[in-house]
Amino acid sequence: MSRNAILDAVRAALGRSEKEPAPDPPPVRLRIPDVSLESRIASMTTSVEALAGRVLRAPTPQHAGRLVRERIANQNAVASNSPYLDECGIRGLPNVHSGITKPDELQKLCAAADVGITGVDYALADTGTLVVLSSPYEARMISLLPPAHLAVMACSRLLTGLDELFTLLPDPAVASSSMVFITGPSRTADIEQILVRGVHGPGEIVVILVG
Amino acid sequence: MAGAFEQKIHETLADTRLQQAVYTATGRLKDSRLAVIAPHVLPDYQELRAHAHLLKRHTVDHLDHYLEKFQRNVESRGGQVVFCNDGAEVSDFVLALAKKRGARLIVKSKSMTTEEVDLNEHLEHHGLESVETDLGEYILQLAHERPYHIVAPALHKTRYDVAEILTRRLNAPHETKIEKQTAIARAVLRQKFLAADIGISGANFLVADSGAVVLVENEGNARLATTLPKIHIVVAGIEKVIPRAQDLAVFLKLLARSATGQLLSVYTSFLSGPRRAGEIDGPDEFYVLLLDNGRTKLLPDSAKRQSLYCIRCGACLNACPVYRKIGGHSFPWVYSGPIGAILTPQFMGVSREPSLPFASSLCGACAEVCPVKIDIPSVLVALRADVHQNEARQKRNRVEKLAFRLFRWLMQHPRAYEWAGRLAASLANSADGGWMRRVPVPLNVGPVRAWLSQRDLPPPPSRSFRQLWRQR
Amino acid sequence: MRRAFPRIWPNVWVRDDEGGRLDMSQRVSLFVTCMVDQLFPKIGLAMVEVLERLGFSIDFPEAQTCCGQPAFNSGYPDEARAVARHFLDVFEASEAIVVPSGSCTAMIIHHFAELFERDPTALARVEQLSERVWEFSQFLTVVAGAEDVGAHLEDVATFHDGCHALRELGIQSAARRLLRHVRGLELREMEPAGECCGFGGTFSVKFAELSGAMARTKIEAIVRTGANIVVSLDPSCLMQIQGVLSRAGLKIRGLHLAEVLASR
Numbered sequence: 035m036s037r038n039a040i041l042d043a044v045r046a047a048l049g050r051s052e053k054e055p056a057p058d059p060p061p062v063r064l065r066i067p068d069v070s071l072e073s074r075i076a077s078m079t080t081s082v083e084a085l086a087g088r089v090l091r092a093p094t095p096q097h098a099g100r101l102v103r104e105r106i107a108n109q110n111a112v113a114s115n116s117p118y119l120d121e122c123g124i125r126g127l128p129n130v131h132s133g134i135t136k137p138d139e140l141q142k143l144c145a146a147a148d149v150g151i152t153g154v155d156y157a158l159a160d161t162g163t164l165v166v167l168s169s170p171y172e173a174r175m176i177s178l179l180p181p182a183h184l185a186v187m188a189c190s191r192l193l194t195g196l197d198e199l200f201t202l203l204p205d206p207a208v209a210s211s212s213m214v215f216i217t218g219p220s221r222t223a224d225i226e227q228i229l230v231r232g233v234h235g236p237g238e239i240v241v242i243l244v245g
Numbered sequence: 246m247a248g249a250f251e252q253k254i255h256e257t258l259a260d261t262r263l264q265q266a267v268y269t270a271t272g273r274l275k276d277s278r279l280a281v282i283a284p285h286v287l288p289d290y291q292e293l294r295a296h297a298h299l300l301k302r303h304t305v306d307h308l309d310h311y312l313e314k315f316q317r318n319v320e321s322r323g324g325q326v327v328f329c330n331d332g333a334e335v336s337d338f339v340l341a342l343a344k345k346r347g348a349r350l351i352v353k354s355k356s357m358t359t360e361e362v363d364l365n366e367h368l369e370h371h372g373l374e375s376v377e378t379d380l381g382e383y384i385l386q387l388a389h390e391r392p393y394h395i396v397a398p399a400l401h402k403t404r405y406d407v408a409e410i411l412t413r414r415l416n417a418p419h420e421t422k423i424e425k426q427t428a429i430a431r432a433v434l435r436q437k438f439l440a441a442d443i444g445i446s447g448a449n450f451l452v453a454d455s456g457a458v459v460l461v462e463n464e465g466n467a468r469l470a471t472t473l474p475k476i477h478i479v480v481a482g483i484e485k486v487i488p489r490a491q492d493l494a495v496f497l498k499l500l501a502r503s504a505t506g507q508l509l510s511v512y513t514s515f516l517s518g519p520r521r522a523g524e525i526d527g528p529d530e531f532y533v534l535l536l537d538n539g540r541t542k543l544l545p546d547s548a549k550r551q552s553l554y555c556i557r558c559g560a561c562l563n564a565c566p567v568y569r570k571i572g573g574h575s576f577p578w579v580y581s582g583p584i585g586a587i588l589t590p591q592f593m594g595v596s597r598e599p600s601l602p603f604a605s606s607l608c609g610a611c612a613e614v615c616p617v618k619i620d621i622p623s624v625l626v627a628l629r630a631d632v633h634q635n636e637a638r639q640k641r642n643r644v645e646k647l648a649f650r651l652f653r654w655l656m657q658h659p660r661a662y663e664w665a666g667r668l669a670a671s672l673a674n675s676a677d678g679g680w681m682r683r684v685p686v687p688l689n690v691g692p693v694r695a696w697l698s699q700r701d702l703p704p705p706p707s708r709s710f711r712q713l714w715r716q717r
Numbered sequence: 718m719r720r721a722f723p724r725i726w727p728n729v730w731v732r733d734d735e736g737g738r739l740d741m742s743q744r745v746s747l748f749v750t751c752m753v754d755q756l757f758p759k760i761g762l763a764m765v766e767v768l769e770r771l772g773f774s775i776d777f778p779e780a781q782t783c784c785g786q787p788a789f790n791s792g793y794p795d796e797a798r799a800v801a802r803h804f805l806d807v808f809e810a811s812e813a814i815v816v817p818s819g820s821c822t823a824m825i826i827h828h829f830a831e832l833f834e835r836d837p838t839a840l841a842r843v844e845q846l847s848e849r850v851w852e853f854s855q856f857l858t859v860v861a862g863a864e865d866v867g868a869h870l871e872d873v874a875t876f877h878d879g880c881h882a883l884r885e886l887g888i889q890s891a892a893r894r895l896l897r898h899v900r901g902l903e904l905r906e907m908e909p910a911g912e913c914c915g916f917g918g919t920f921s922v923k924f925a926e927l928s929g930a931m932a933r934t935k936i937e938a939i940v941r942t943g944a945n946i947v948v949s950l951d952p953s954c955l956m957q958i959q960g961v962l963s964r965a966g967l968k969i970r971g972l973h974l975a976e977v978l979a980s981r
Contacts, residue, residue, distance in 0.1 A: 045309045
């Protein structure tokens with residue numbers, strides 16, 4: 035069968051025998067810079083705004099809830115089941131659908147929604163990136179289907195960058211079947227190299243940094 | 246003697262609008278890259294490149310080990326790995342699965358590997374609808390064309406071309422505003438995403454230790470294609486494996502910067518199998534099809550093996566003065582630019598397009614920008630030698646072989662070399678310090694004629710350097 | 718096999734911003750290259766003039782011919798190897814070898830080792846010799862420690878970075894520093910810089926139209942600077958660029974760095 039044929043061909047080409055062990059790979063290269071929280075916040079803000087996203091500061095979770103309420107106004111919103119969003123009082127807002135656990139139902143709601151609201155697991159300050167892992171509390175499509183994405187996060191979750199993330203999470207597959215890095219709104223320059231935002235994913239990103 | 250390749254080059258060079266589009270677009274990408282790898286922006290850029298090269302070298306040198314590890318780990322997380330010799334096995338698998346599940350509609354995200362094997366054609370031929378969802382690829386699918394560039398597939402199309410395609414194929418109202426064109430495509434494709442039975446993606450990296458695939462994109466179509474449908478099929482070349490998730494800290498820092506000058510692409514997905522218990526959405530079934538399609542042929546030669554390190558960033562295309570003139574459709578296969586020039590002969594055999602390895606001035610711009618430090622010029626030179634060995638076997642191009650034998654002899658015999666030089670000088674016109682446009686008819690052949698077709702020749706000096714030296 | 722000069726893109730084995738005089742005698746050997754010998758002898762003479770001005774005495778091994786690059790780049794390694802061996806024989810005894818060509822220098826110090834991969838004796842000779850081979854501008858700045866060679870030329874010039882000098886030898890600032898010390902010379906940078914002129918050896922005739930198109934793009938960049946002279950370290954680039962300038966009827970001159978530095 036093809037598996038054996040291919041692996042045999044690989045081994046023959048490399049002069050390796052079956053079950054021959056491999057030496058260790060080159061060492062992992064992770065360099066975490068020493069950056070204060072304030073610098074990280076500044077960096078995150080600059081990076082997100084450079085990508086036409088927005089960053090709002092909220093001193094407390096309640097304040098974050100108020101910011102969200104203002105932003106979504108009368109719009110149709112879907113929020114994830116994140117306990118942090120509960121803490122911010124977002125899941126209880128009148129025009130917010132939350133607590134959904136069935137994918138078909140969620141898909142219908144997200145497809146019709148104006149805004150998707152999620153928590154994040156981490157953010158990466160040097161690139162303005164949100165890191166979201168799929169879980170019973172975070173569905174994937176909420177940050178994907180609606181045309182706008184609001185991400186609410188505690189400042190303590192703000193890391194310096196990829197190196198710090200992969201130090202904390204050396205194998206993301208252990209935690210979840212899906213980890214996604216979101217760096218700004220969806221975009222393309224496929225036609226005449228002209229930038230268009232919101233092609234398939236959300237065209238609007240707002241990050242609320244709490245604390 | 247113009248073959249198909251030379252003919253396409255000629256046509257592209259004659260198309261001023263296309264020339265302008267390709268040169269400008271690649272110029273922008275080239276400059277964007279420079280801005281984000283500059284020493285004050287990414288001080289450890291060279292170190293990262295060196296490390297990425299070592300990681301790729303190690304993995305490819307022990308590829309069987311990492312493929313087996315990858316398979317074990319994918320399967321431990323509920324996914325399935327299928328090794329495929331060629332495109333037929335890929336489409337056979339997809340068709341069989343689609344039939345079993347009663348699937349009719351497939352959404353696809355960008356994958357050069359699936360282009361390699363014409364997957365869409367095969368699926369369509371068997372009655373499945375397989376829709377490209379990357380905006381540029383979708384437009385090309387509607388136009389029945391191949392991608393022009395690894396990262397910017399519709400680089401050669403103007404908004405007027407796009408308007409015509411959308412109207413003709415979708416009955417959309419004539420629309421030349423790019424934002425509106427995008428909105429039209431988005432609306433059509435959204436319906437496809439929501440209704441699709443299967444999502445097919447490529448993979449930028451296959452992570453052996455995690456049993457995970459990594460997808461890098463800007464639009465969100467890969468996320469949609471791999472989140473909404475119940476089945477996710479990954480089609481990836483066997484060379485895409487990397488050892489550990491932590492190695493992504495190196496590769497991801499290089500990929501987007503090299504490709505488009507972004508720090509990171511908008512979305513990077515790290516997917517390890519079907520939805521886990523408790524997760525709300527995501528596919529129920531997860532398959533990774535590992536494709537050979539000739540990659541094993543590139544393994545035996547340790548000098549050419551580095552061709553498999555490629556992470557498909559497209560930086561070499563943007564840097565290449567040849568690609569920037571002749572564009573992607575001049576190349577005979579789906580991979581164009583410098584990487585295409587070394588992959589094509591190795592996959593297809595040198596006789597498929599024997600002049601391809603020679604379509605380079607060996608300037609080294611590609612090697613300078615390659616994030617994994619593939620020494621493309623040295624592979625090109627090695628392929629040139631392969632072409633000549635092939636010619637020798639077929640007893641072709643004997644004149645050139647003879648000429649270089651003569652060259653060798655002359656250059657080992659200084660007096661003969663000097664004599665030959667004086668002979669050539671006496672035969673050519675002298676032009677009083679100016680440059681020559683013409684030479685006597687007997688000399689106006691082959692290389693001389695080719696040279697003169699584009700530029701003037703220097704007149705031979707009345708005395709060579711060594712003659713002048715002797716007179717000092 | 719340990720190569721003396723690992724080929725890194727960009728090559729950083731010599732930082733051409735390090736000045737200073739290496740400990741050596743005043744005798745240098747010239748490898749003028751077949752192209753200078755047969756087509757551009759003035760470049761060789763200019764190089765001699767500059768080196769003598771700096772106090773070096775010049776040796777010209779008459780048995781020299783070519784570095785073998787045309788055969789190597791065209792995919793004829795056996796032929797290239799034979800020519801390379803001849804080079805080793807001719808120059809083995811030389812203390813320092815100066816070359817008015819980035820591409821020929823790169824051939825010797827990077828690619829000879831590839832040709833002799835399977836011949837340890839020859840490889841040792843190559844490694845030994847490579848340390849003594851210098852491209853002209855590098856020799857002046859790194860070995861001779863000279864940036865001002867007493868040159869005088871009233872004109873406006875631009876500099877063309879040949880690909881081999883730039884990417885294989887890491888030469889970027891050396892030539893510019895030498896040019897900036899030429900009295901009366903205004904040096905303007907072309908935009909974009911570092912793009913291939915389209916010569917590429919047999920590429921220039923196998924893909925003549927494409928080579929011409931690349932050269933014309935280069936010419937446009939030169940014209941935009943308003944310079945009257947384009948300076949290069951490589952006779953092959955000069956032949957390409959000057960050939961196209963002439964065909965276009967433009968009055969811009971192509972000069973080798975040596976010719977500029979020899980001007981008084």
